[in-house]
Amino acid sequence: MRFFTVTALALMIFTTSAFAEDILEKIERTGTVNMGFREGSRPFGYINSAGEWVGFGIDLGQEIVNALETRFNKPIRLVKKPMNPKTRIPLVVNGTVDMGIGSTTITLAREEVVDFSLPYFLTGSRLLVPADSSIKSFEDLAGKRVGMGSGSTANIKGIDLAMESGIIKPACSKVLFEEHNKGFLGLQQGKIHAYFTDESQLAGMVVTAKDPKAWKIVGNYLTYEPYGLILPENQGEWRDFVNQALIHTIKSGRFEEIYTQWFGPSSDVPLPMSQEYKTLLKALSYPE
Amino acid sequence: MEIINYQFDWSVIWQQPYGSMMLKGMFTTVLLSFLAWCIAVVVGITIGVFRVVPVRSLRIFGTCYVQVFRNIPFLVHLFFWYYAAPLLLPKSGQMWLYDTVPNYAFLAGVMGLGTYTASRVAEQFRAGFLSISPGQFRAAFASGLTPFQTYRYVIIPLAFRIILPSFTTEFLTCFKNSALTMTIGVMEITHTAYYIDSFTWHGLETTTAASLVYLTLGLFVVTLMGQVEKRIKIPGMITRRS
Numbered sequence: 322m323r324f325f326t327v328t329a330l331a332l333m334i335f336t337t338s339a340f341a342e343d344i345l346e347k348i349e350r351t352g353t354v355n356m357g358f359r360e361g362s363r364p365f366g367y368i369n370s371a372g373e374w375v376g377f378g379i380d381l382g383q384e385i386v387n388a389l390e391t392r393f394n395k396p397i398r399l400v401k402k403p404m405n406p407k408t409r410i411p412l413v414v415n416g417t418v419d420m421g422i423g424s425t426t427i428t429l430a431r432e433e434v435v436d437f438s439l440p441y442f443l444t445g446s447r448l449l450v451p452a453d454s455s456i457k458s459f460e461d462l463a464g465k466r467v468g469m470g471s472g473s474t475a476n477i478k479g480i481d482l483a484m485e486s487g488i489i490k491p492a493c494s495k496v497l498f499e500e501h502n503k504g505f506l507g508l509q510q511g512k513i514h515a516y517f518t519d520e521s522q523l524a525g526m527v528v529t530a531k532d533p534k535a536w537k538i539v540g541n542y543l544t545y546e547p548y549g550l551i552l553p554e555n556q557g558e559w560r561d562f563v564n565q566a567l568i569h570t571i572k573s574g575r576f577e578e579i580y581t582q583w584f585g586p587s588s589d590v591p592l593p594m595s596q597e598y599k600t601l602l603k604a605l606s607y608p609e
Numbered sequence: 610m611e612i613i614n615y616q617f618d619w620s621v622i623w624q625q626p627y628g629s630m631m632l633k634g635m636f637t638t639v640l641l642s643f644l645a646w647c648i649a650v651v652v653g654i655t656i657g658v659f660r661v662v663p664v665r666s667l668r669i670f671g672t673c674y675v676q677v678f679r680n681i682p683f684l685v686h687l688f689f690w691y692y693a694a695p696l697l698l699p700k701s702g703q704m705w706l707y708d709t710v711p712n713y714a715f716l717a718g719v720m721g722l723g724t725y726t727a728s729r730v731a732e733q734f735r736a737g738f739l740s741i742s743p744g745q746f747r748a749a750f751a752s753g754l755t756p757f758q759t760y761r762y763v764i765i766p767l768a769f770r771i772i773l774p775s776f777t778t779e780f781l782t783c784f785k786n787s788a789l790t791m792t793i794g795v796m797e798i799t800h801t802a803y804y805i806d807s808f809t810w811h812g813l814e815t816t817t818a819a820s821l822v823y824l825t826l827g828l829f830v831v832t833l834m835g836q837v838e839k840r841i842k843i844p845g846m847i848t849r850r851s
Contacts, residue, residue: 410810430808
C-alpha cells in the first residue's frame with residue numbers, strides 16, 4: 322500500500338515524464354504542430370482591436386509551419402496555445418507545446434532544462450521613465466525605487482550585478498510586478514521612479530499609454546538580451562529543423578519583412594534595429 | 610523513449626543567497642498575517658457588535674461592511690488597496706505615502722487581508738452573539754450595566770468562548786490567504802518559493818519548504834488556541850473534551 326502511494330505520488334509529480342516521441346515524426350504523423358505564444362505582449366503576441374491573436378512571434382511561427390509543410394509535402398495545422406513568462410518553460414518541458422515563441426532571453430540556467438534555437442532577436446535592458454524625469458542613466462537610479470517583472474530573471478540578475486559592482490550606489494530598491502503592464506501602471510501612479518526591462522518590451526508598453534509622449538526610454542543597455550525559440554531538450558532533429566527554417570527565413574529577406582511589419586517606422590511599436598542586431602542576423606546567414 | 614527526470618536538490622532551501630530569502634519570506638508571512646489578524650480581530654469584533662446592537666444606523670453600517678467586504682474576492686481587495694486606494698489621496702499625499710512607506714505593497718497587503726478577514730470574523734461574532742440567550746442581556750441590564758459594559762463584560766466573553774473553534778479556523782485562513790499578497794509583489798514565503806524557482810528550477814523543493822512553513826504555523830496556532838480554550842473555559846459551558 323505504501324509502495325503504491327509513493328508510486329502514485331511519483332507519477333503525479335512527474336507529469337513531465339511523458340514519453341518523448343521524436344517531435345518531427347509526431348508532427349508528420351498527426352499533421353499538427355503545437356506552439357505557445359504570448360497573449361499580452363505587444364507586438365510579440367497580443368490580441369488586436371479586432372480580437373485577432375497576432376504578432377511578430379505568430380508570423381515567425383507561421384514561417385516554421387510553412388517550412389514543415391514543404392518538408393512533409395502536406396498541410397500542417399498550427400495549434401496556438403497561450404503562454405506567459407511563468408508558464409513558458411513548464412509548457413515546453415511537459416510537452417504541451419513543441420515550441421514556445423515569446424520574448425525569451427536565452428540564459429545558461431534555462432539551457433539546463435530546455436533547449437533554445439539560434440538567437441533570432443537581440444535587444445538590451447533599459448529604463449522607462451516619465452519624460453520630465455531626472456533619471457538619464459543607470460547611475461541615476463541610486464536610492465530610487467525601480468520596478469521589474471518578477472519572472473524576468475535575466476533583468477533581475479543584471480540589476481543585482483549593477484548594484485554589487487557599484488554602478489548604482491547607494492542601491493536602489495526593487496519593486497516586483499507580476500506583469501509589465503502592472504509595472505507600467507505602478508510607474509504612472511508614482512509607486513516607482515523607473516521601470517526596468519528589455520527595450521523591446523518598453524517600446525511596446527509606451528504605445529499602450531494614453532499619451533506616449535509623456536514617457537521616454539533612457540540608459541545604455543545594462544545587459545544584452547538575445548531571444549531564442551524555446552524547444553524541448555534532447556530533440557536534436559527538431560532543433561536542427563527549426564534552426565534551418567530560421568536561417569532560410571533570414572537569408573530570404575522574409576525575416577526583415579516581418580520585423581519591419583511589427584517594429585518598422587510605420588508600425589505600432591517603432592524599434593529601429595541596432596547595429597549589433599544587424600550584425601547578429603548577418604552572422605546567422607549560414608551558407609547552404 | 611526517454612523519461613525526463615527531476616533531480617531533487619534540497620540544498621536550494623538553505624544555500625545562499627536563497628536561504629536568507631526563505632527566512633525573510635517566512636518572517637514576512639508571519640508578520641503580515643499577524644498584523645492583519647490584529648486588525649481583523651479589532652475591526653471584526655466592532656462590526657460584529659454593530660450587526661446586533663439595537664441602533665439602526667450602526668446595524669446598517671455593519672451589514673454594509675460585511676456584505677461589501679465578504680462578497681468581493683480577496684484578490685480584488687488586494688488590487689484595490691495597492692492600485693486604487695492611494696488615488697483617494699491628493700497627488701502630494703500619494704507621493705508622501707510612497708516615499709515614506711518603505712514597502713507600500715506590504716502595507717496594502719496588511720490592510721487588504723485585515724479588513725477582509727474582519728468581515729469574516731464579524732460574522733463569527735454575530736453568530737456567537739445571537740446564540741446567547743436574551744436572559745443574559747436582561748440580567749446584565751438588570752444589574753445596572755450600561756450597554757457598552759454589557760457587551761464588554763458579559764456578551765463578548767461568552768460569545769468568544771462559543772465561537773473559539775471557528776475563530777481558530779479564521780486565524781489559520783488568515784495565514785494561508787497571506788499567500789495571495791504575492792500578486793501585488795509582497796515577498797512572502799510563497800512568492801519567495803516561486804522567485805527562487807525562477808532562478809534555480811527547483812520549485813518543488815522551495816514550495817515544499819513553504820508548505821511546511823504553513824503547516825508548522827498552522828499547528829502552532831491550533832496548539833495555542835487549544836491552550837487558550839482550556840485556560841478560559843467556564844464550567845457548565847460547552848468545551849472541548851480532552
